[in-house]
Amino acid sequence: MTTNTSHAGSTQSASGAGTPLLSVQHAKIGYVVNRETHVAVGDVSFEVRQGEKIMLLGPSGCGKSTLLKAVAGFLGLFDGQIRLAGRETLKPGPDRAVVFQEFDQLFPWKTVRDNIVHPQRVIGRARSEAERRSDEYLELMKLTQAADRYPHQLSGGMKQRVAIARALALDPMILLMDEPFGALDAQTRSRLQRELIDVAARTNVTLLFVTHSIQEAVYVGDRVVVLGNAPSTVQEVVDVSALDDPSTLEFTSTQEHLRSLLAIDDDELGNLAFE
Amino acid sequence: MSETREAEQPVTAVSAGSAHHRRTWGDLPTVLRRGIVLVALLGAWQLSTLFMTGAQAQLMRGPLEVGEAIVDGFARGDLVDATLTTLRILLLSMAIGIVVAALLTTFAMWSKLGDDILNLLTAMINPLPAIALLPLAMIWIGLNTTALVVIIANAVIWPLAINVSTGFRTVNPTLLAVGRNIGLSGWRLVRGVYLPAALPHIVSGIKTGWAFGWRTIIAAELVFGVAGEGGGLGYFINYARFFNRTEDMFAGIVTIMIIGIAFDLLFSLLERKTVIKWGMKTA
Amino acid sequence: MRIFRQTPGRPRTAPGVAVAGVVALALTGCGTGSGSGDGGEAADCSDGPAKEITIAHQPGLGYAPLLIAKQQKTLEKRFPDTEITWRELDSGAAIRDGMIAGDIQVGSGGIAPFLVGYDTEVGWKIVTGLEKMNLQLMTKDPSIKSLKDLRGKGKIAMPGPDSIQSVVLRKAAEEQLGDAKALDSQIVAMGHPDGRQALASGQLAAHLTSPPFQGQEKADGARSIANSYDVFGEHTFNSAFTMSSFEACNSQFVSALAGAVTESNRLINNKPAEAAKLLSEEFADEPAKEIEKDLTADDVEFDTTPVGFGTFAGFMKEIGLIREVPESSDLFFDNKNTAGGN
Structure with missing residues (x-):
């Protein structure tokens, strides 16, 4: 909690303090489809410090999800390096817990509670400990009432809450979120954004968050890494840590600035979601 | 949308309460409706036997006589033995079928070649009624239980293998990503994600396999005569035919029906307790 | 290979149709059931004697008296206005099913x-006995010397679990193994020709059959390890039978049938070579010389008096194949052929 507060005040100046938690250096990532190579991420470098909330913002198809998948270990790099706490990441692992956009990311055959307990058991935690933590995160995500339900009995927003609780219960070094609120209605989305900010503050979790919503990026994040069109590079890193009230002039002008950054690279404004 | 629904509800409630003249057959509970139909059918059956004389009466038995024959058959023990023999051979064949189907599926998941082989074999063998292989199996293997087991396992393998491999192939990729994310890989990923996620397909594969196997074993026993160390239900019927015991033929048939229904219920229950409860399959 | 032959086109649909009809009646709410009861107990001969008669037999020399009558067209000449059809079926059960269904009027069997x-x-x-024959249990396996060796060794073929052969096997099992049902689970139902093939190809441990098949199998290298005369004494093998209701309306035909069998037997007994020649028309793969040898063998006697029914019935009751031992006199139509039967 204290770290978070200091971040909000000190912004970029903290970069000097120690090694970054996550460092992405000259990452080049793509897919091979039918023997043809498609480069999505051209050359991207950025760093995430402990306790920071970093937003990856960019137009559709700019490779921001691809980048997140690479950080999670689902995809290899063509070139460059990704290091977590100084160590190169090669395989998926619970130290980089992921929350996906899809509602069906919960195991349908397990109750809400077991969806949170089971992954902890997989990483080797004792049952009692796993259950204790599960109760803790159920309460934190306001899920206690739904603990014994099965995922198909939950609304989309509830399912995403469970996914966040599940990921947090693993005590990840960094929480990766791939447009987790992208499929929710506007009302639920803004409520979950507020809750996420609150929970992040209370758990001091480090966050790498992919979004195509400028409003979400400014509202939730500390810094926004803006990517251009594929093969993408970093356009600019914008500090938005002080901005948490959308009614302020500063918030609006930062949004305008990001909008203009994205518009340079994407003539088709329709692809972007402006909130 | 919600407004419309709210507006409709009271109307429905009123009409259901007041309009007793609209109460029709369809308004009765399903169990009651089916029960009435069943009783009517049994009654018609019993009635039909009353009008039969001579040779016709030789060929027909009413539900009461058949019920008595079933009770007698179970009391004597030969109907029990026949039922157990059939079930034992069927369960053994299914166990073998499941193992072979699992191997085939693994092979199919593991390589494109295996997938091609499984698909081609299934496309070729599945449309062939398994019983058609019985004469060949009897010549190759002999007049013993092994021939029966081979035929029935064959009937079970293909529907099962194709269902399970479809199930594995269509596992939601997000769930697989979650599994890998929490650190599952190899066999633990199969057990933790693939198997439960493919359960609806696996259950329906076992259901289809059972249905194929059940039909095949009865048919095989009818052709085969005594199977191994004692005849099954198909043989029971045929034996009754040799001894002109029409009521026992009916008893065998009804027993087969009852077991068929029992297994269907068992599978329904299994589905209700699992995939339907989990929302992976609609009831 | 067929394990046993289903009677072709058995009209078992009759009860099904009846059920459907009655269900329809019941559902429409009118229950004035005018039951379609044909073939009732009391014979109704208003239609006169049958115009079409089917006579069924099984494969084997045991049916020689009928087959000679068939070859000589004895019955066809005597009843020129009746269409007479001969059918060969593989088991007594198949013939019985045909008779109940009304497809067959005269049956024959063990x-x-x-x-x-x-x-x-x-x-x-019973209209008449056909002959007395000693039925042999044949095996090709040199290690099988008695029923004890046969136990658990493989399948034993015979026309059916209800056949005379099966009763012989059970009686032998009771005497030698102490348990009439000891070999039951090894019984497999096959017509004699299929059984002979299966024994030759090594699919069977043993075959309990009849002439000429047991002779052919002996020629193929099989041995007899038990026989029916040893366990039951001399007995009738096959006989010809018909429904009482048929006899009531066709007594002339039935007594002619008895007479024809007597005539055939006289021919076999007096001129076996001539009889064998006639029969060779019926047994394509059996030369007349061999048939003659079978017809004149020691343990074969072409005599129409039905013998052994009481003995068989007693044993069959004992092991639960039938519910009651009938009075022998009730089993036979009263005529010259059956006089003195037991």
Whole structure:
């Protein structure tokens, strides 16, 4: 909690303090489809410090999800390096817990509670400990009432809450979120954004968050890494840590600035979601 | 949308309460409706036997006589033995079928070649009624239980293998990503994600396999005569035919029906307790 | 290979149709059931004697008296206005099913299926015995010397679990193994020709059959390890039978049938070479010389008096194949052929 507060005040100046938690250096990532190579991420470098909330913002198809998948270990790099706490990441692992956009990311055959307990058991935690933590995160995500339900009995927003609780219960070094609120209605989305900010503050979790919503990026994040069109590079890193009230002039002008950054690279404004 | 629904509800409630003249057959509970139909059918059956004389009466038995024959058959023990023999051979064949189907599926998941082989074999063998292989199996293997087991396992393998491999192939990729994310890989990923996620397909594969196997074993026993160390239900019927015991033929048939229904219920229950409860399959 | 032959086109649909009809009646709410009861107990001969008669037999020399009558067209000449059809079926059960269904008017077969039918109130009686024959249990396996060796060794083929052969096997099992059902689970139902093939190809441990098949198998290298005379004494093998209701309306035909069998037997006994020649028309793969040898063998006697029914019935009751031992006199139509039968 204290770290978070200091971040909000000190912004970029903290970069000097120690090694970054996550460092992405000259990452080049793509897919091979039918023997043809498609480069999505051209050359991207950025760093995430402990306790920071970093937003990856960019137009559709700019490779921001691809980048997140690479950080999670689902995809290899063509070139460059990704290091977590100084160590190169090669395989998926619970130290980089992921929350996906899809509602069906919960195991349908397990109750809400077991969806949170089971992954902890997989990483080797004792049952009692796993259950204790599960109760803790159920309460934190306001899920206690739904603990014994099965995922198909939950609304989309509830399912995403469970996914966040599940990921947090693993005590990840960094929480990766791939447009987790992208499929929710506007009302639920803004409520979950507020809750996420609150929970992040209370758990001091480090966050790498992919979004195509400028409003979400400014509202939730500390810094926004803006990517251009594929093969993408970093356009600019914008500090938005002080901005948490959308009614302020500063918030609006930062949004305008990001909008203009994205518009340079994407003539088709329709692809972007402006909130 | 919600407004419309709210507006409709009271109307429905009123009409259901007041309009007793609209109460029709369809308004009765399903169990009651089916029960009435069943009783009517049994009654018609019993009635039909009353009008039969001579040779016709030789060929027909009413539900009461058949019920008595079933009770007698179970009391004597030969109907029990026949039922157990059939079930034992069927369960053994299914166990073998499941193992072979699992191997085939693994092979199919593991390589494109295996997938091609499984698909081609299934496309070729599945449309062939398994019983058609019985004469060949009897010549190759002999007049013993092994021939029966081979035929029935064959009937079970293909529907099962194709269902399970479809199930594995269509596992939601997000769930697989979650599994890998929490650190599952190899066999633990199969057990933790693939198997439960493919359960609806696996259950329906076992259901289809059972249905194929059940039909095949009865048919095989009818052709085969005594199977191994004692005849099954198909043989029971045929034996009754040799001894002109029409009521026992009916008893065998009804027993087969009852077991068929029992297994269907068992599978329904299994589905209700699992995939339907989990929302992976609609009831 | 067929394990046993289903009677072609058995009209078992009759009860199904009846059920459908009655269900329809019941559902429409009118229950004035005018039951379609044909073939009732009391014979209704208003249509006169049958215009079409089917006579059924099984494969084997045991049916020689019928087959000679068939070759000589004895019955066809005597009843020129009646269409007479001959059919060969593989088991007594198949013939019985055909008779119940009304497809067959005159059947023939071993003692046991007849007694089973009598016991289950098919409504038939013996017109005449055909012959007495000793039935042999044949095996090719040199390690099988007695029934004890046969136990658990493989399948034993015979026309059916109700056949006279099966009763012989059970009696032998009771005497030698102490348990009449000791070999039951090894019984497999096959017609004699299929059984002979299966024994030759090594699919069977043993075959309990009849002439000429047991002779052919002996020629193929098989041995007899048990026989029916040893366990039951001399007995009739096959007989011809018909429904009481048929006899009531066709007594002339039935007594002609008895007479024809007597005539055939006289021919076989007096001029076996001539009889064998006639029969060779019926047994394509058996030369007349061999047939003559079979017809004149020691343990074969072409005599029409039905013998052994009481003995068989007693044993069949004892092991539960029939419910009651009938009075011998009730089993036979009263005529010269059956006089003195037991």
